[in-house]
Amino acid sequence: xxxxxxxxxxxxxxxxxxxxxxxxxxxxxxxxxxxxxxxGREALAVLAGSHIDIIVADYKMPGMNGxxxxxxxxxxxxxxxxxxxxxxxxxxxxxxxxxxxxxxxxKPCEPGVLIETLEHIST
Amino acid sequence: xxxxxAMKSKRILIVEDEIxxxxxxxGILEGRGYSVAGAVATGEEALARFKAEQxxxxxxxxxxxxxxxGIETSRRIKKLRDVPIIYLxxxxxxxxxxxAMETExxxxxxxxxxxxxxxxxxxxxxIRDSLEKKIRESEExxxxxxxxxxxxxxxxxxxxxxxxxxxxIERMSGYMVDEISGRNFTDFxxxxxxxxxxxxFTSTLKGDLAPSEFRMLDRDGTVRHMRSSSRPIxxxxxxxxxxxxxxxxxxxxxxxxxxxxxLADLAERTKELGCLYNIxxxxxxxxxxxxxxxxxxxKAIPEAWQYPDMVQARIVYDGREYRPRNxxxxxHAITADIVVRGEKAGYVQVSYREKRTTQSExxxxxxxxxxxxxxxxxxxxxxxxxxxxxxxRIARREIESLLAAITSxxxxxxxxxxxxxxxxxxxxxxxxxxxxxxxxxxxxxxxxWEWDNIYEGIFYCIAEDKPVRLDEIxxxxxxxxxxxxxxxxxxxxxxxxxxxxxxxxxxDITERKNMxxxxxxxxxxxxxxxxxxxxxxxxxxxxxxxxDNVHFLQGAFADYQRLxxxxxxxxxxxxxxxxxxxxxxQIESIKGExxxxxxxxxxxxxxxxxxxxLGRISRIVQSMKQFSHPGTDNKVDEDINKALENTVAIxxxxxxxxxxxxxxxxxxxxxxxxxxxxxxxVFLNILVNAAQAIEEKNRGSDEKGVIRISTSQVESSVxxxxxxxxxxVPPDIQSKVFDPFxxxxxxxxxxxxxxxxxxxxxxxxxxxxxxxxSEMGKGTIFTIRLPLEG
Numbered sequence: 066x067x068x069x070x071x072x073x074x075x076x077x078x079x080x081x082x083x084x085x086x087x088x089x090x091x092x093x094x095x096x097x098x099x100x101x102x103x104x105g106r107e108a109l110a111v112l113a114g115s116h117i118d119i120i121v122a123d124y125k126m127p128g129m130n131g132x133x134x135x136x137x138x139x140x141x142x143x144x145x146x147x148x149x150x151x152x153x154x155x156x157x158x159x160x161x162x163x164x165x166x167x168x169x170x171x172k173p174c175e176p177g178v179l180i181e182t183l184e185h186i187s188t
Numbered sequence: 189x190x191x192x193x194a195m196k197s198k199r200i201l202i203v204e205d206e207i208x209x210x211x212x213x214x215g216i217l218e219g220r221g222y223s224v225a226g227a228v229a230t231g232e233e234a235l236a237r238f239k240a241e242q243x244x245x246x247x248x249x250x251x252x253x254x255x256x257x258g259i260e261t262s263r264r265i266k267k268l269r270d271v272p273i274i275y276l277x278x279x280x281x282x283x284x285x286x287x288a289m290e291t292e293x294x295x296x297x298x299x300x301x302x303x304x305x306x307x308x309x310x311x312x313x314x315i316r317d318s319l320e321k322k323i324r325e326s327e328e329x330x331x332x333x334x335x336x337x338x339x340x341x342x343x344x345x346x347x348x349x350x351x352x353x354x355x356x357i358e359r360m361s362g363y364m365v366d367e368i369s370g371r372n373f374t375d376f377x378x379x380x381x382x383x384x385x386x387x388x389f390t391s392t393l394k395g396d397l398a399p400s401e402f403r404m405l406d407r408d409g410t411v412r413h414m415r416s417s418s419r420p421i422x423x424x425x426x427x428x429x430x431x432x433x434x435x436x437x438x439x440x441x442x443x444x445x446x447x448x449x450x451l452a453d454l455a456e457r458t459k460e461l462g463c464l465y466n467i468x469x470x471x472x473x474x475x476x477x478x479x480x481x482x483x484x485x486x487k488a489i490p491e492a493w494q495y496p497d498m499v500q501a502r503i504v505y506d507g508r509e510y511r512p513r514n515x516x517x518x519x520h521a522i523t524a525d526i527v528v529r530g531e532k533a534g535y536v537q538v539s540y541r542e543k544r545t546t547q548s549e550x551x552x553x554x555x556x557x558x559x560x561x562x563x564x565x566x567x568x569x570x571x572x573x574x575x576x577x578x579x580x581r582i583a584r585r586e587i588e589s590l591l592a593a594i595t596s597x598x599x600x601x602x603x604x605x606x607x608x609x610x611x612x613x614x615x616x617x618x619x620x621x622x623x624x625x626x627x628x629x630x631x632x633x634x635x636x637w638e639w640d641n642i643y644e645g646i647f648y649c650i651a652e653d654k655p656v657r658l659d660e661i662x663x664x665x666x667x668x669x670x671x672x673x674x675x676x677x678x679x680x681x682x683x684x685x686x687x688x689x690x691x692x693x694x695x696d697i698t699e700r701k702n703m704x705x706x707x708x709x710x711x712x713x714x715x716x717x718x719x720x721x722x723x724x725x726x727x728x729x730x731x732x733x734x735x736d737n738v739h740f741l742q743g744a745f746a747d748y749q750r751l752x753x754x755x756x757x758x759x760x761x762x763x764x765x766x767x768x769x770x771x772x773x774q775i776e777s778i779k780g781e782x783x784x785x786x787x788x789x790x791x792x793x794x795x796x797x798x799x800x801x802l803g804r805i806s807r808i809v810q811s812m813k814q815f816s817h818p819g820t821d822n823k824v825d826e827d828i829n830k831a832l833e834n835t836v837a838i839x840x841x842x843x844x845x846x847x848x849x850x851x852x853x854x855x856x857x858x859x860x861x862x863x864x865x866x867x868x869x870v871f872l873n874i875l876v877n878a879a880q881a882i883e884e885k886n887r888g889s890d891e892k893g894v895i896r897i898s899t900s901q902v903e904s905s906v907x908x909x910x911x912x913x914x915x916x917v918p919p920d921i922q923s924k925v926f927d928p929f930x931x932x933x934x935x936x937x938x939x940x941x942x943x944x945x946x947x948x949x950x951x952x953x954x955x956x957x958x959x960x961x962s963e964m965g966k967g968t969i970f971t972i973r974l975p976l977e978g
Contacts, residue, residue, distance in 0.1 A: 077729075078845075081797050085733025088740035088790055091783075106890075125725065127845040128890035152728030172728035176739045 070098040071187050072116045076108040076134065077101075077123040077150070089176050097183075105129030109137065117145055118187060121170075124151030135165050146186045150174060198244035198314050202227040203234040203261065204276065205253045209299070213247060213276075216303050217310070231256030231264075238265055245314055247297075250277040250284055259284065262291040272317040274309055276301060304465045311461075312454065319450050323443050340434040343421060346393060348372045351429065360436060362407030378403035378411060392418045393427055401437070413441035456494075460559060463492030467563060471570045478574050482510040485567065489538060492559055498541050505534030505571075516541060522552050524564035528571050536564045597673070597694035600680065601630040603687055617696065619666030637663035637673065642692075649677040649690055659952075660697070671698040704948070708866065711945050715872055722841025726808050730801030737794040737801075744791055747782035754778055811837035815868050823954075825859035826867070828899055828906055828974070835871040836897070843879035843895060846886060847912070852898040860906050860974045866949045867974075870958075873942035874910045874970050881914025881968060893967075904976050905956070911969040917962040925960065950974070 077083050083101040090099060100115065102108050105128060108120070120138055122131035129137075135147045147165065152172035168182055200222055204210040210227040217224050225243055228234050231252055237243065246265060250258040262273045274295035275288050288296070294313040297306060340360065342353040353368050361376075368376070377385055381402040388400040399417040406412055418432040466488040470481055482503045489501035502511035505526055521539035525532045538552075538560055591598060591609075597617050600609035607630045610622040618635045625633045638661050649656040658675040665671050675694040682688050758771040778784075811834040836849055843849060875895065882893030893913040900907050917925060926947035950958040955975050962968040 079729050079733075081801065082729055082733045082736075084793070084797065085736030085740075088794055089736035091740060091786070092743060125841070125845060127892065152725030152732075172725070173731035173735055176736060 070096060071118050071183075072098045073100070073119045073121065073183060074108060074111055074115075074117045075099065075101045075121045076103075076105065076126070076131065078103050078126040079123075082123075090180070093180065105131075105134040105137075108134055112138065112142055112145075117142070119146045119148065119183060121148045121150050121183075123172075124149055132165065139165055148182065148186070197223065198318075199223050199225040199242055200245045200247060200310070201225045201234065201237055201243045202247045203229075203231070203252065203258065204247070204249040205229040205251075206249070209249075209276075209301075213301070213306065216306055220307055222310070230254035231258070231261030234261050235264055235268075238268060238271075243271060245310065245317070246271060246273045247310075248273050248275050248293075250275055250288060259287050259291060262288075262293070266291060272313045274313060304468060308458070308461055308465065312458065315450070315454060319447050323440075323447060340436075341432070342373075342434065343429055343431050344373055345429040346427065348374055348389065360406075361404070361412065367407075376404045378405060389418075389430070392430055393420060395420060395427075411438075412436060413438040459496075460492045463488060463559075464563070466491060467566070471566070474577070478505075478571065479508070479510070481570070481574075485536075485563075486510050486512055489536070489560075489563065492563075493538070493556060494553075495540075499538060500541055501536060501538050503534065503536045514541075520552070522557050522560055524557075524560045526564055526571065527568045528575070533568075533571065536560065536567065595695075597675075597692065599630070599692040599694075600689060601692070602689040605629050605631055607633060608689065609691075614694075617665070617694075618663070635663065637661055642675070645675065645677045646690060649679055650687065653679055653687075655679070660701070661694075671696055672701055673697065674700075707941060708869070708945055708949070711869070711873075711941050715869065715876065715942070719838055719842065719872075723808060723812060723838055725841050726838075727805050730804045734798045734801040734805075737798045740794055741791065741798075744782075744787040744794075747784075747787060751775065751778050751782065751784070807837060808840075811835075815872070823861040823863060826862050826864045828857060828860050828867075828908065829853040829855070831864060831868055832871055832897055832899065832908070835868050835875060839872055839875050839879075842876050843882075846879055846883040847893040847895045849895045849897065852896070854898075854900045857899055857901050857906050858976060860976060862954055862974060863949075866953060870946040870949050870972070871908075871910070873946050877942065878910060878912035878914060878968070881912050881916070883914075885913075885915040885965070901976075902973065905973040906976065908972045908974070909969060910972075911967060913967040916964040916966055917960065917968055918964065919962075922960065922962060926958070 075083055075086055077086075080103055083103065087099065087101055090097070093099070098116075100111050100117075102111055104126060105122075108122070111117070112120075120135070122134050124131040126134075131149055131151065135149060138145055138147055146167050148168045148170060149166045150170045150172060168186060170179065170182060200217055202210050202213050202217075202224065204213065204227060207229075210229075214224050214227055225241060226237055228237055229252070231254055234246070234248075238246075246262070248258040248262055252258050252261065256264070258275060258277075262275075265271060265273065272294040273291065274297060275293050276297050276299060277284070278299040285296075294317065295309040297309060340354055340356050342357075343351045345351055349370065349372050350368055351370075353365055355365055357368060358364055363376075374382060374386070385400055385402045388398060391398070397417070397419060399415060401413065401415045404412050404414050413436070414434050415437045416432050416434045418430045420427045421429045421431050467485060470476065470484045470488060473481075476484070482505055486501045486503055490496045490499035493499040500512055500515050502509060502515055503526075504510075517539075521537050523535045523537045526534040526536065538556070591611060594611065595613060597614045598609060598611040599607065599614055602608055607625045607628055610620075610625050615621055620634060641658055641661055645656045645658040656677045658673075658677065661673040661675055662670055663673050673694045674697040675692055678691045678693065680688045680691055754771070754775045758768065758775060761771050762768055814831075814834045815838050832851070832853065836851070875897075878895045882895070886893060895913075896909070896911045898909050925943045927944060947958055950956045950972055957973045958970065960968055960970050
């Protein structure tokens with residue numbers, strides 16, 4: 066994987082959501098190296114084998130939830146920028162996200178906002 | 189002869205046209221041990237009875253129905269036989285009174301007749317009559333049988349020497365004629381009577397004819413009463429002696445003495461009875477407190493003693509002394525202990541005010557001690573009654589104040605449909621004062637409520653002999669507003685277990701009902717609030733990808749346009765036979781730029797997934813709409829399978845991360861009459877609980893549980909089973925999960941009333957059942973049955 070491209074990992078339990086993101090972000094394929102996985106476990110496997118700069122995770126997922134995943138990422142790969150993308154408006158999530166998450170994005174998120182967030186966070 | 193007891197066998201006839209009075213009299217007399225021959229209403233009947241049987245006393249009402257009044261009837265009765273008559277009348281009419289007197293009545297009782305007065309008049313009359321009859325009978329007997337035979341004829345000379353005596357004297361006195369003849373008559377006369385007889389003898393010789401009575405002595409010294417009538421014997425103008433006819437009147441004298449004794453006895457007894465009567469009057473006055481009774485008794489007791497003015501009574505009871513003002517302590521006294529509930533509680537003492545001058549050491553008679561004992565024994569009983577009365581009064585007061593404190597409607601009705609109790613709350617609630625309904629028919633009191641349901645409740649209460657609960661009885665308040673009552677009908681039993689009536693115990697439950705529906709609403713909002721985030725997520729996710737896809741399609745279409753422009757140019761060039769190869773190269777280049785194979789493959793998928801996402805969004809919105817079905821007042825026929833599908837759809841976010849939902853809906857079940865909004869609420873509560881139970885069991889692992897939902901028809905019900913593979917409900921709380929305000933939720937985690945409300949909705953609103961089976965660590969099955977007929 067060429068070092069000049071930014072590595073972004075998307076984690077969501079809904080494959081359709083991931084496909085939508087992949088299509089929408091197709092235009093960035095020259096500058097971003099993107100990976101899409103459906104669970105926290107798969108995400109950890111990708112992190113172990115690839116260069117990832119940014120992780121975008123859904124909150125509510127079976128097994129390990131997004132928050133737990135990002136906590137692990139913070140511990141094991143502290144340099145990775147962590148974004149929580151969620152449809153939840155759970156106060157508990159808000160309250161704890163500050164220490165773990167760099168940015169909080171709520172679903173549905175406009176493509177422009179997502180792209181801008183990803184571009185900004187990487188610099 | 190024991191007068192009082194002998195009188196009990198006498199037969200009394202009551203002539204009285206007022207049935208209640210007749211029954212009252214009969215009751216008293218029989219209660220006192222008399223034998224009542226009968227009670228008749230007319231003079232004719234009285235005469236008939238009198239002819240037919242032995243009657244010893246007649247109680248005669250003066251004013252009677254029919255031809256004869258009481259006085260006329262009495263006259264005719266008297267003609268048949270001399271029987272004592274006591275008149276009863278409410279009238280004090282002078283004319284009647286004098287007419288009545290002509291029939292020589294033995295008594296005259298004015299109505300209303302006092303029990304004791306009746307008793308004493310009857311008793312006195314019977315005793316007196318019996319004595320008089322006895323005397324009369326003896327006299328007659330004497331006259332008819334013995335009279336002539338016992339007449340003794342004798343002659344004496346002027347000196348009193350007996351010159352002749354008829355032989356009858358031998359049988360009478362034991363003297364032989366020879367022993368008497370030639371002796372002076374004074375030898376045979378009782379010394380006490382001698383003086384009077386000699387005077388009579390002298391005056392008779394002088395021609396003054398007066399009969400004498402005297403006592404003579406038989407040969408054996410026995411006293412014989414004689415009556416004599418004498419006339420002078422005149423010979424040649426000169427009185428030479430007396431001719432005397434003597435009659436033995438001993439029997440008669442003795443009877444008279446007996447009569448005097450009886451009358452004296454009767455007077456004594458009357459005094460005693462008078463005293464007992466006064467005491468019983470004191471006892472009968474239920475209003476009188478005990479200390480007043482004791483005080484009155486010190487006044488009443490001396491009446492029975494031989495010299496009431498000289499006798500004083502004092503009572504010591506419960507540490508207090510009761511005595512007349514001028515009491516003076518004397519040595520001679522008789523006492524009797526007051527015994528209350530088997531224990532000595534005091535005593536009554538009777539003594540003379542002054543030292544008596546009689547020789548006797550003990551001035552009291554044994555009878556007087558006995559009388560005192562009787563009075564004091566009765567006093568003990570009265571005190572026991574008073575105490576019991578007092579206890580009863582206190583108990584009653586306590587009950588009354590308890591009842592007064594009750595904030596519910598309390599109506600007591602007898603088995604004869606009579607209202608016995610109607611408390612203040614009933615007055616206020618129905619706007620009907622107690623005075624308007626007490627002792628009237630309950631079924632005719634003008635409460636505006638669902639009488640059919642009330643009657644049905646009373647019927648079951650009586651038929652099944654147990655309290656019946658009537659919920660939500662609609663009634664109309666005095667202000668015209670319709671409200672709800674919760675009523676319990678309780679049977680009331682006597683000590684011997686016979687039904688005495690029933691008690692209606694009611695509360696206005698309108699406020700509670702409102703609160704219940706508010707709680708239901710609150711819980712509904714709570715679960716919807718809880719769902720809102722999940723539903724948002726459910727909508728947000730497809731919105732996210734639909735949006736992403738559309739953005740992609742927008743870009744992809746721009747690419748296509750570019751490609752299409754090149755294609756157009758190529759087509760034009762081919763037509764003009766230009767440099768087609770160059771054109772084709774340009775198209776190839778654009779295809780590469782736009783990654784044509786990618787968009788060619790992705791566009792159909794993007795479109796398909798967008799359609800799918802939009803479908804999901806609209807389905808959720810639809811389910812949400814149907815789930816929050818607006819409340820209906822009446823049941824509607826609902827497709828339960830559809831209702832379950834909706835509930836599963838809107839709660840998807842609650843279970844999809846922890847469980848899969850497997851459904852087995854029987855497509856043939858009929859529609860169920862129900863309140864859909866409330867029923868959906870129940871399904872949601874159970875579904876969310878199932879998801880939570882699985883989540884708690886599988887926390888920290890990737891394992892997913894299963895929620896199974898099935899429907900089927902069981903007899904005339906539709907059965908819904910919702911099972912989970914969660915942690916299970918501990919056995920000790922299984923019976924409590926449906927109880928109101930029982931919750932295992934932490935404070936702040938919602939009302940925790942989901943299952944209580946589910947129970948209320950299924951059981952009370954739908955007449956169905958809800959139950960659970962659970963095994964720790966394996967899961968829980970909720971079974972709901974809804975009846976098909978409303």
